[in-house]
Amino acid sequence: MTGRPQRAPRADARRNRAAVLRAAAETFATEGLSVPVHEIARRAGVGTGTVSRHFPTKEALFAAVLLDRMALLTRRADALSATEDPGAAFFTFFAALIHEGADHRGLAESLAGGGFDIESAAVEAGSDVSGRLHTMLKAAQRAGAVRGDITFADVKALMSGCLARGADPADAGARDRVIAVVRDGLRAS
Amino acid sequence: MTGRPQRAPRADARRNRAAVLRAAAETFATEGLSVPVHEIARRAGVGTGTVSRHFPTKEALFAAVLLDRMALLTRRADALSATEDPGAAFFTFFAALIHEGADHRGLAESLAGGGFDIESAAVEAGSDVSGRLHTMLKAAQRAGAVRGDITFADVKALMSGCLARGADPADAGARDRVIAVVRDGLRAS
DNA sequence: GAATATACGGGACGGTCATCCCGTTTGAAT
DNA sequence: ATTCAAACGGGATGACCGTCCCGTATATTC
Numbered sequence: 001m002t003g004r005p006q007r008a009p010r011a012d013a014r015r016n017r018a019a020v021l022r023a024a025a026e027t028f029a030t031e032g033l034s035v036p037v038h039e040i041a042r043r044a045g046v047g048t049g050t051v052s053r054h055f056p057t058k059e060a061l062f063a064a065v066l067l068d069r070m071a072l073l074t075r076r077a078d079a080l081s082a083t084e085d086p087g088a089a090f091f092t093f094f095a096a097l098i099h100e101g102a103d104h105r106g107l108a109e110s111l112a113g114g115g116f117d118i119e120s121a122a123v124e125a126g127s128d129v130s131g132r133l134h135t136m137l138k139a140a141q142r143a144g145a146v147r148g149d150i151t152f153a154d155v156k157a158l159m160s161g162c163l164a165r166g167a168d169p170a171d172a173g174a175r176d177r178v179i180a181v182v183r184d185g186l187r188a189s
Numbered sequence: 190m191t192g193r194p195q196r197a198p199r200a201d202a203r204r205n206r207a208a209v210l211r212a213a214a215e216t217f218a219t220e221g222l223s224v225p226v227h228e229i230a231r232r233a234g235v236g237t238g239t240v241s242r243h244f245p246t247k248e249a250l251f252a253a254v255l256l257d258r259m260a261l262l263t264r265r266a267d268a269l270s271a272t273e274d275p276g277a278a279f280f281t282f283f284a285a286l287i288h289e290g291a292d293h294r295g296l297a298e299s300l301a302g303g304g305f306d307i308e309s310a311a312v313e314a315g316s317d318v319s320g321r322l323h324t325m326l327k328a329a330q331r332a333g334a335v336r337g338d339i340t341f342a343d344v345k346a347l348m349s350g351c352l353a354r355g356a357d358p359a360d361a362g363a364r365d366r367v368i369a370v371v372r373d374g375l376r377a378s
Numbered sequence: 379g380a381a382t383a384t385a386c387g388g389g390a391c392g393g394t395c396a397t398c399c400c401g402t403t404t405g406a407a408t
Numbered sequence: 409a410t411t412c413a414a415a416c417g418g419g420a421t422g423a424c425c426g427t428c429c430c431g432t433a434t435a436t437t438c
Contacts, residue, residue: 010384010435036425047387052427112353147370154354154367161350164301165343178343181336185374199405199414225395227418236417241397 028106087145102166276334291355
């Protein structure tokens with residue numbers, strides 16, 4: 001009920017929070033979602049208690065890591081929708097998501113459905129990446145640039161395949177090859 | 190050093206081994222690799238000790254489950270290679286793998302790289318499904334039926350996307366749609 | 379510089395699970 | 409029928425991990 005005057009957070013708290021967030025971003029990106037929280041704390045140079053005080057659960061930490069990334073992506077989607085034709089907008093955004101996910105194992109796992117529910121976290125934060133992709137898919141279909149029978153779930157599944165491949169550091173061209181395959185396959189025949 | 194005369198296994202042992210194998214096949218198929226061994230034992234109507242005596246680790250159990258499936262698939266591959274043109278053989282076998290994996294969560298997870306290393310188990314058993322697919326891919330590329338720049342790893346990644354989608358029980362057509370997308374995308378342009 | 383709320387570290391706790399062990403049971407051979 | 413190795417069941421063990429707790433340290437305020 002009260003407003004919340006709430007004195008400002010202490011300087012060390014702000015510093016630690018940022019350190020945890022940075023360490024978590026890096027660690028989730030390289031190790032995936034199954035990395036122990038303990039390891040993130042270690043990399044941030046704090047205790048595990050500090051991590052869970054700032055982010056009550058591992059999932060909350062992951063959601064926090066993703067928020068700014070996601071916000072960037074939704075803005076990208078809106079810009080594409082405004083300036084490109086529906087087909088180009090959809091395919092460009094699709095590729096952007098692959099590139100994004102390929103550098104973030106945690107994001108890829110989450111998009112692929114293997115880890116936390118990324119959607120709910122994102123929607124809560126008002127950065128609905130999946131929603132944008134869905135909208136862009138429908139627009140592209142109406143414009144005749146994508147097969148009409150394809151569903152959004154189909155696209156997400158195909159995306160997860162590309163994500164897995166795009167993360168291979170030994171083959172830099174792989175990402176573009178699989179994107180091209182899916183793009184060509186999705187085009188209306 | 191000795192040969193191994195080894196008296197024949199007891200009747201109940203053979204029976205239980207078969208029961209465990211059957212329960213494991215069914216359980217891995219529906220629940221995926223993360224199902225507790227305890228649950229498999231429960232379904233087989235035996236104790237957990239019985240499971241681990243017959244199959245020393247969970248991975249060994251999974252490998253055993255896969256063996257006959259895999260053998261069937263390699264025979265299928267050989268038959269296709271003998272009777273179809275390279276392009277058709279490859280695409281048909283690719284689709285067959287999706288259909289197979291879609292009904293077996295554990296197999297799909299393994300193919301997707303999320304669980305145990307299916308390849309080593311299969312190669313050891315002389316049923317090298319991946320090897321056949323690889324060979325068929327190369328043949329199809331030589332015949333001009335598949336883009337030449339695509340690698341086997343690319344195909345596996347795209348396959349994992351199809352597998353994830355094909356397992357959706359709520360949308361029976363999804364499997365064929367994503368297969369069609371990948372097939373069309375893979376064709377030489 | 380003293381007082382106090384805030385935050386810290388890292389160990390404790392509880393839950394899950396694969397694997398191992400051992401007292402008991404049972405199939406098979408005599 | 410008797411014997412005994414083979415096999416059984418399921419609890420014990422140990423590893424891992426997320427979360428919570430609390431005694432200690434410190435930033436901030438007065």
